[in-house]
Amino acid sequence: MADLASPGPALAALDVLRAMGFDPVVPADAGCCGQPAFNTGQPRAAAPVLRHTVGAFEGCDAIVTVAGSCAAMVAHNGPALVPAASGFVRRMWEFTQFVAAFGAGLPLHLDATVTYHDGCHMTRVLGERTTPRELLSRIDGLRVVEMVDPDGCCGFGGTFAVKFPELSAAMADVKLDHAAATEVDWIVSADPGCLVHLSGRAGATGRALPTRHIAEIVRDALVPAGVTA
């Protein structure tokens, strides 16, 4: 998903990781976690794709993903689908968790107001609600305005979005209404899937409500070396 329709978050994450002093690589074989097939009832199609991706990251000390939902998929279903995935899961970090753990000293500054949308799988499967907010709160100048039901589903749901387009869009409208009420500059999330869906719906309904991945926000907030935040 990140590589196909939404490369911005992953590119931003690479910048952030470099600013933290790491030397990130994207293995030539890195690909998809298999979630689209798995959740549509096609585990046999999902397994080879996940196996290929798991194999690609052999030898990496830490695996950082900018898609909370993919992280949740691999953690929750990976090992049962592809046994080798359990080692992957042990080394896997969701982007905000990695930055929170290893980027404590990173100076961050960005003058903006944002509202944060909790992606469902990151929130409920990984149980991660607080780290993204803590990371945002570390950015000097950034103001977070909570929307109503920040953890309410945006209606994406993978293939659900194309099997039930009107229903999925109606759910996006609810989310966009709640987000619009906060009158912020950006809707931020840690999940590119939600963001592609929400910005697509906002675009189709003529709303000026830009979305931004949390990795892009952090990248934008990086203070160049030598400048004090």
Next chain:
Amino acid sequence: MTAPSEQGRAGSRPSSTALIGTERVSLSHPEWAGAEIPPGTRRLPLISADAVRRPGVGHTRERLEALGRERASGVWTPEAAARRERGAEIRRETLKDMSGHLDRLCASLEANGAIVHRVSTPEQAREAVGQVARDHGVSLVAKSKSMATEEIHLTPYLNGLGIDVVETDLGEYIVQAAGQRPSHIVGPALHLSKDDVTHLFADLNGAPVSDRPDDLAAFARARLRADFKAAQMGICGVNFAAADTGTLVVVTNEGNADMVTSQPDVLVAVMPIEKVVPRLSDVGVLVPLLSDTANKQFVTTYQTWLSGPRDPDAGGDGPRELHVVIFDNGRSDVLGTPLEEVLCCIRCGNCQFACPVFRTMGGGHGYASIYGGPIGAVLSPVIGGHSADADLPFMSSLCGACADACPVKIPIPDLLVDLRNRYVEEHPRPVEDAGWRAWSLAWSTRVGYAASMIGARAASVVPGGILRRLPLVSTWASVRSLPSFTGAGAVRRAARKKDGHDR
């Protein structure tokens, strides 16, 4: 407001007072919200699209969202969390020896003087109830709320035998009079507004009625009282059936189950097998758990405990004859499989309040199934005779709010994915399945993956008008703008540039 006529009591074959005037009801509803779903009308994508466009659906959604925040947030206080753990354990203990507990329940019920009908199919369950009604020359039945009787389509069957059946739970009475089916397990009329109910009751009354909630309730109460007095038979559901004592527990907030189970001379309790619990003491955990999740109460206002028919020598109250119909309807088939978890359900309706799909459609009618919402999407495809509901598990975004809200910890999203897999295996769709195979083949090799990225970039220079004609793309783009694919594969290219540190 005119007083209900006493016509129900006149004559040797009493008929319903509460249902007088139903032929005047003008409140309309879509076909898929009706009491029975006409065969061949069930196309989920179309129905769900209709449901989200229905006038007034936004108000219902907001009401459901408010209830969801209050009752189904997925946040459990330490005390509630402990009760939830205990409840979840009791339900799984029940599953481990379902047939043993059922045998013990039947023996206890019989020892208490009840007549047990343990049957397999909905037809057998209906016939068992119908036979009791015929044996007693019944023409009017007072019924308390029961999803189990909905599942076996009991009311239309009894109507076919010339018997009036009156729903005595206020919400159920409202949907019955409106010719609809319940839209929520515990709040059957949640999709209707106060205005809807005022109009409905005015139609029933044949004259205007006050729109004050107390007056509306009083109108229903007066009509239902007449039927409680005249009914020769009561039908109730069962919330919990204790195997050790044969006690049937029914909870309500209106006391109507007390009336149904104490006034008529004959009572039939209808339950699917999973209502059994090993011990009466388990009710001490499960009733507070159910009341708290369903209604934010420690216990419901009324609890009806049935321990057998009236003892003619000792006087006392209750029915002279107590029948218990226990049906299976395909449930035993999933015992021992991961899907058995669905039988832990205590029908609290919390997963429905929590569900954004359910809320956005303004309730459960859009599921075109007896059981709507997350629990419906896993239960309906599992129970027998409902193969029409096999594709229901796809109507979920898998957000997981249901599992967090479930008081007995049913992993609903996992079951939905299992059922999707079962559906795919049982319903081969050559084009779609081949598509997934091709995708799998491509994305499990470096060359195939790179080719698809090049393909996506190429697609981005194709004019949108042409792109939008592709099947998947057109569905996506029917309600959203298309994302740009110009950057497809950029992540890998960026990382490959060793000194691409500047941006």
